[in-house]
Amino acid sequence: MKKRVFSGARPTGKQHIGNYIGAIQNYVRLQEDEEFDYRIYCVVDLHALISLQETENLHQNAYEMVLDWLAAGMDPKKSIIFPQSRVPEVSELHVILSMITPLGRLYRVPTFKEKVRQQPDNVNYGLLGYPVLMTGDIILYKADTVPVGEDQAPHLELAREIVRRFNNIFGETFPEPFVRLTSFPRVLGIDGVQKMSKSLNNHIELSAPAKEVERRVKSMVTDQARVYRTDPGHPEICNVFSLHKFYSPDRLEEIAVDCRGAKIGCVDCKMMLANNLNKALDPFRERRAQFATDPNLVWDILEDGTKRARAIASQTMAKVRQKVGLA
Ligand code: ATP
Ligand code: MG
DSSP: OOEEEEEEEOOSSOOBHHHIIIIIHHHHHHTTOTTEEEEEEEEOHHHHGGGOTTGGGHHHHHHHHHHHHHHHTOOTTTSEEEEGGGOTHHHHHHHHHHTTSOHHHHHTOHHHHHHHHHOTTOOOHHHHHHHHHHHHHHHTTTOOEEEOOGGGHHHHHHHHHHHHHHHHHHOSOOOOOEEEOOSSOOOBOTTSSSBOOTTTTOOOBTTOOHHHHHHHHHTOOOOTTOOSTTSOOOGGGOHHHHHHHHHOGGGHHHHHHHHHTTSSOHHHHHHHHHHHHHHHHHHHHHHHHHHHTOTTHHHHHHHHHHHHHHHHHHHHHHHHHHHTTOO
């Protein structure tokens, strides 16, 4: 039997280089892999409601995100792209899965603890149930391969536990889903401490104008021990250097030596990164502008994707209702 891919992203803003390096480059790669029958990518708008501030922007954000995906090389002929909320079967599956998920296990999910710290005034059920809904997203399509960044790995661990429990209680129904990481699964934000995230505004958008990319790169935190230009640097702990690994692979050794020997300062090093990053983003910007000339393109893709996703989802749910005794 062929394998199946599922992944998603929250429409909380435009896609950033962390999304690309950690996840989107795999979405694109997997399109060429014949091992898979379906590759399904979801704009997880229900998940975006968890932080509630973004509601008025949900549609616009979804639009911008899909444009980013297309510009990055996703092809709607090879990948099903659709909004989560347009397939209501996922909400039904979420409720069923919630009945077999131990509450104590959800409290231990690291991203829950992190979100509680980030939004202490809005600790809602959705935050706790997030990985259960995410499990529903994945298994509704019987996906076994989930290209995501490292931050999502604990959710996949829980998803496998839920799947095993479901299969044990109701009989073999779902395959266990596994993460598919890139070789660079965690990109730090420009603060150099936290994961690059839309919601933390420590990100560099794929579609940002060249000047904005330069501004953000210049504000990146580097090796804190390097105070003066003449101090030797430590590339192994510097976030600018880690991005050079991706954007300046040919000059990596040279940059490391020059940094350690204080032959280049952090400003020179950042300018080099900004230039290489802008060079890499130029073709992306061009393709994005081209796709944006057709105002219906994204909406047509989402509508077509919804039909294709729902066809799979309704089959799965018919089976699930039988298994749990509801049909
Ligand atoms: P938000 O702050 O709203 O959660 P986000 O920046 O974390 O946004 P998501 O939409 O949650 O982005 O994630 C989309 C995909 O990108 C997921 O697969 C996620 O694991 C991956 N991803 C997000 N941030 C990073 C990062 N800094 N490094 C690597 N992968 C990432
Ligand atoms: Mg996130």
